Amino acid sequence: MTRIAVVHGIGQTNREPVLLQQEFGEALKSCLLEAGRADLACRIHTPNPSARLARDSNLISVDLAYYADVFTTPNTQGAADPFIGLTSEQRDLAEELSMLWLYELAEDPAHSANAQAQRELSALTGAGREQQGIGKRAARTAVSSLSRVRWLATSGLWLTQRLFFRDLVEVVRYMTDEEIREQVSGRLVAVCDSDTKVLIAHSLGSVVAYDYLCRQEDSMPVPSLLITLGSPLGLRSVIYDRLSKRPPAFPEFVPRWVNVSDKNDLVATKSDISQLFPDVHGFGRSIESLVVNNGRRSHDAFRYLAHKSVGELVSSVL
Structure with a gap:
């Protein structure tokens, strides 16, 4: 066979x-x-x-x-914090990956998500905040910023913010555990x-x-x-x-x-x-x-x- x-x-x-x-x-x-x-x-x-x-x-x-x-982690389904149980290293990796993807969208003028990604980045690194590239402080909000980009749902990546969080957790757990x-x-x-x-x-x-x-x-x-x-x-x-x-x-x-x-x-x-x-x-x-x-x-x-x-x-x- x-x-x-x-x-x-x-x-x-x-x-x-x-x-x-x-x-x-x-x-x-x-x-x-x-x-x-x-x-x-x-x-x-x-x-x-x-x-x-x-x-x-x-x-x-x-x-x-x-x-x-x-x-699948027992007792975490439906939890308010989708990253419950993750180590600080795993949380930082999730944030770094989100920032990387946000920059990819924002730096591609031909991409349909370019404008929204640029707005999210501007809000993330703009007024009153130190420019940090993929630094930890900025990246901690990159997860939620990226999840708000509507193109993610239409592209077949993540239909909802909750699914985005869940799948991001899968990636970081595999890469660190x-x-x-x-x-x-x-x-x-x-x-x-x-x-x-x-x-x-x-x-x-x-x-x-x-x-x-x-x-x-x-x-x-x-x-x-x-x-x-x-x-x-x-x-x-x-x-x-x-x-x-x-x-x-x-x-x-x-x-x-x-x-x-x-x-x-x-x-x-x-x-x-x-x-x-x-x-x-x-x-x-x-x-x-x-x-x-x-x-x-x-x-x-x-x-x-x-x-x-x-x-x-x-x-x-x-």
């Missing part, structure tokens, strides 16, 4: 894993059809993740590494084996996939192709500088990596990340960049999977 492993991104806490896996399966069928590969699309199968079926060489199994439940990293990595270990030909990772899931692949040794299963969608791996101080592999590099045993981004995807602000992850193993590999247009929902995983070009990538190794 050929397998495709999928790692979801942020914001899936309230989703049923089986249903989410089925959605990814349907999306992959559609993208293979777009690529003219009906012969592969008809073989896509989404088994119940709790029951691995007997191997059928004709099927292409879509296996979801679901990890959102790892972030080694125990959480280990638990999440275990979910990916559980769905990858020697039959896994493609690993597709969206958003924070691309960080999860990168950490997982860098831990693999020669005897362990690795996919023939890594596809990252809407990846934040290029965010230097918040993500890149905190990756488990130091210094970051192209994963040793992965033959090919394609990074897919949308120019309006705030999470994937850097589309070409090849120079950030050099091939230090001498195989001459480089991360390939594919830029797509997802329309208004620039960060949506299923919009990324709707492109013919992505279907062609997937089909190339099946």
Whole structure:
């Protein structure tokens, strides 16, 4: 049986894993059809993740590494402070990331959120306040300032302020808590084996996939192709500088990596990340960049999977 492993991104806490896996399966069928590969699309199968079926060489199994439940903290749902239980380091990281994204929007005159982001920044760093760049004092209100940018809802990132806070917490906890990293990595270990030909990772899931692949040794299963969608791996101080592999590099045993981004995807602000992850193993590999247009929902995983070009990538190794 050929397998495709999928790692979801942020914001899936309230989703049923089986249903989410089925959605990814349907999306992959559609993208293979777009690529003219009906012969592969008809073989896509989404088994119940709790029951691995007997191997059928004709099927292409879509296996979801679901990890959102790892972030569920008892007795904090509905709390007035969305950052309850976070350390000062984690709060500062949330604030730094928010300020970084606010600056990204404010410095892009072509972006539809540019004007509002500039107003929020002006209010944040303006009259009576010392200019601090991404300093802690300014960043502490950057979270709420960014959450007020209306474009975030229409882009498919966060429909409400509460969802924005929740997902921001997921990012900072993953990047700062080694125990959480280990638990999440275990979910990916559980769905990858020697039959896994493609690993597709969206958003924070691309960080999860990168950490997982860098831990693999020669005897362990690795996919023939890594596809990252809407990846934040290029965010230097918040993500890149905190990756488990130091210094970051192209994963040793992965033959090919394609990074897919949308120019309006705030999470994937850097589309070409090849120079950030050099091939230090001498195989001459480089991360390939594919830029797509997802329309208004620039960060949506299923919009990324709707492109013919992505279907062609997937089909190339099946």
